[in-house]
Amino acid sequence: DSGVTQTPKHLITATGQRVTLRCSPRSGDLSVYWYQQSLDQGLQFLIQYYNGEERAKGNILERFSAQQFPDLHSELNLSSLELGDSALYFCASSVEGAANTGELFFGEGSRLTVL
Amino acid sequence: AQSVAQPEDQVNVAEGNPLTVKCTYSVSGNPYLFWYVQYPNRGLQFLLKYITGDNLVKGSYGFEAEFNKSQTSFHLKKPSALVSDSALYFCAVRGSTGGGNKLTFGTGTQLKVEL
Secondary structure, eight states, X not given: OOSOEEEOSEEEXXXXXXXXXXXXXXXXXXXXXXXXXXXXXXXXXEXXXXXXXXXXXOSOOXXXXXXXXXXXXXXXXXXXXXXXXXXXXXXXEEOXXXXXXXXXXXXXXXXXXXX | OOEEEOXXXXXXXXXXXXXXXXXXXXXXXXXXXXXXXXXXXXXEEEEEEEOSSOSEEEOGGGOEXXXXXXXXXXXXXXXXXXXXXXXXXXXXXXXSSSSTTOOEEOOOEEEEEEO
């Protein structure tokens, strides 16, 4: 158990809809990362938050947005969903600063199916 | 920009034989290198990392990896494979300068260990 919690584990929805994925990082970790894993694209970095602020942005679509709340949990919002958005969405967390040793700790993922 | 190449989609090996999963990388500055393993319908689990120091790094479950700066490689190895090692393996890189703390992953190598 990595200590990172993601909900829901599975989600089935229709095209055009909006969903919210939730992540609670490991206790004490200030950074949260979102990754998308699909068969054709592999693991793609979407976005990173550090202590409530956006730190880095990757291949995140404009239809997608994220935020990190004061209690450090994070939400990834996916809107106007398309069939191609079907994927496994991972959240990861890490410590920062002098304690950072580089590795990320991943949750079990949220599997999104868009029909 | 940082990148990782895993040239083999799949590696097959007999139980008890040594295994190697290949990884090469490109990054600015000194690399931070990682291996993760993913079992079906699970999140990524950290195996080992190279930050600095000894080029041979030992990790979980008997795995080790060798950092070769001149060849920009970080191959994952195990002296004697087990059927339970069958999983998807990802190599990842992070630069020591710029790019934030996000990890860039390779496309993954499916390891299949057979009796």
